[in-house]
Amino acid sequence: MEALGSMIGTSLPSHTKFISMSPNCLTIRLASRDVLSHCKVPYRRQVLTKTFSGSEVVLHKARSKTWGFECRCSAQEMESYVATDNTSRSLTQRKRLAVFVSGGGSNFKAIHEAAKEGLVHGDIMVLVTDKPGCGGAEYARDNQIPVIVFPRSMSSPDAVSAAELVATLRNFEVDFLLLAGFLKLIPIELVQAFPRSILNIHPSLLPAFGGKGFYGLKVHKAVIGSGARYSGPTVHFVDERYDTGRIVAQRVVPVLADDTAEQLAARVLHQEHQLYVEVVSALCEDRIVWREDGVPLICSRENPNKLY
Ligand code: GRF
Numbered sequence: 001m002e003a004l005g006s007m008i009g010t011s012l013p014s015h016t017k018f019i020s021m022s023p024n025c026l027t028i029r030l031a032s033r034d035v036l037s038h039c040k041v042p043y044r045r046q047v048l049t050k051t052f053s054g055s056e057v058v059l060h061k062a063r064s065k066t067w068g069f070e071c072r073c074s075a076q077e078m079e080s081y082v083a084t085d086n087t088s089r090s091l092t093q094r095k096r097l098a099v100f101v102s103g104g105g106s107n108f109k110a111i112h113e114a115a116k117e118g119l120v121h122g123d124i125m126v127l128v129t130d131k132p133g134c135g136g137a138e139y140a141r142d143n144q145i146p147v148i149v150f151p152r153s154m155s156s157p158d159a160v161s162a163a164e165l166v167a168t169l170r171n172f173e174v175d176f177l178l179l180a181g182f183l184k185l186i187p188i189e190l191v192q193a194f195p196r197s198i199l200n201i202h203p204s205l206l207p208a209f210g211g212k213g214f215y216g217l218k219v220h221k222a223v224i225g226s227g228a229r230y231s232g233p234t235v236h237f238v239d240e241r242y243d244t245g246r247i248v249a250q251r252v253v254p255v256l257a258d259d260t261a262e263q264l265a266a267r268v269l270h271q272e273h274q275l276y277v278e279v280v281s282a283l284c285e286d287r288i289v290w291r292e293d294g295v296p297l298i299c300s301r302e303n304p305n306k307l308y
Contacts, residue, residue: 094121094122094123094284095121095122095123095175095176095283095284096122096123096125096172096173096174096175096176097111097115097122097123097124097125097174097175097176097177097178097280097284098124098125098126098127098128098169098172098174098176098177098178099111099112099124099126099127099128099136099177099178099179099180100127100128100129100177100178100179100180100182100186101127101128101129101134101136101137101180101181101182102129102130102131102134102136102181102182102183102184103131103134103135103136103181103183104134104135104136104181105134105135105136105137105139105140105180105181106269106272106273107180107181107201107272107273107276108124108127108136108139108140108178108180108181109136109139110272110273110274110276110277111124111178111180111276111277111280112124112139112143112145114277114280114281119277119281120277120280120281120284121281121284121285122175122176122280122283122284124145125145125146125172125173125174126145126146126147126148126168126169126172126174127140127145127146127147127148128147128148128149128150128165128177128182129147129148129149129150129182130149130150130151130153130156130159130182130183130184132147132149132156136180136181148160148165148168150162150165150184151184151187162187162189162190163189165189165190166189166190166193169190169193169194170193174194175197176194176197176198176199176280176283176284177190177194177197177198177199177238178198178199178200178276178280179198179199179200179201179238180201180276181201182200183215185240185241185242186198186238186240188240191238191239191240196237196290196296198237198238198245199235199236199237199238199248199276199279199280199283200235200236200237200238200243200245201233201234201235201272201275201276202214202219202233202234202235202236202243203219203220203231203233203265203268203269203272204219204220204222204223204231204232204233204234204268205230205231205232205234205250205252206234206236206243206247206250207243207244208223208228209222209223209226209231210234210242210243210244211241211242211243211244212242214242214243216265217261217262217265220261220262220264220265220268221261223255223264224255224259224260224261224264228255229254229255230252230253230254230255231252231253231255231264231268232250232251232252232253232268232271233250233251233268233271233272233275233276234247234249234250235247235248235249235250235275235276235279236248237296246294246295246296247295247296248279248288248296248298249275249278249279249298250275251271251272251274251275253267253268253271279298282298282299282301285301287299287300287301289307
């Protein structure tokens with residue numbers, strides 16, 4: 001229910017189980033007392049009526065930016081609901097992204113390229129780094145993307161504080177934050193300011209080989225040393241700890257008998273670039289929905305009923 005509220009507003013029925021939205025359709029599953037109704041309607045039509053065995057669901061646009069719908073479970077019972085449509089901006093406008101890097105920034109470049117090619121419905125507005133001389137920061141400057149240094153430290157006295165970073169990202173009207181090899185812990189202020197809006201990519205199959213100290217080649221050395229036969233990247237939402245937020249997507253790669261950490265890292269990184277672009281693309285198209293237990297799922301673009 002919380003997820004529904006955050007997506008389309010208020011006053012949703014207690015028996016609404018799930019909703020997903022794409023540019024072309026709104027999908028609602030209503031689990032009424034005696035009937036499960038699954039209603040898929042073209043988005044933003046004036047009046048739509050769908051009838052199901054034992055129940056009737058009517059969807060209509062009550063006024064601009066408002067969805068109204070009525071659910072009849074039987075002739076006697078009728079419940080009406082109104083949900084404010086906050087999605088007009090999100091569905092039509094490109095999302096505004098901030099990327100955080102500490103290193104070479106190959107994932108950052110992959111997302112930037114994908115945005116330029118139209119594979120991602122969003123634009124990178126700003127780069128945040130703790131290492132202003134890193135490859136990612138250089139790439140940003142070469143591509144006229146503003147660079148912000150965070151956090152403040154002895155070596156970066158001119159960097160911004162957590163509160164200033166939140167304010168700056170708000171000024172940039174950033175929708176989503178994408179961590180791509182950013183080594184510092186994200187402060188709680190940022191996590192709270194951007195709920196369900198911060199992603200990270202990690203080069204192992206979380207929850208294995210994650211947490212403080214598991215970064216770079218250390219991850220791959222630990223994987224090889226453990227005897228695990230499979231590894232691969234994980235994209236997850238970010239909470240206030242290292243690598244513990246909810247998992248959105250993973251890819252599996254084999255760990256070969258004679259792998260070095262460098263070889264495994266290269267194989268995983270190749271998949272990272274594809275996986276991160278795929279997830280960011282879904283994020284920018286509002287195709288990530290939240291299961292009742294808090295697990296994020298991706299809604300297929302081709303088939304909005306398919307979740308993975
Ligand atoms: C990647 O392996 C990513 O999974 C991890 O840091 C590395 C960043 O690589 N979080 P790059 O800077 O994107 O090349």
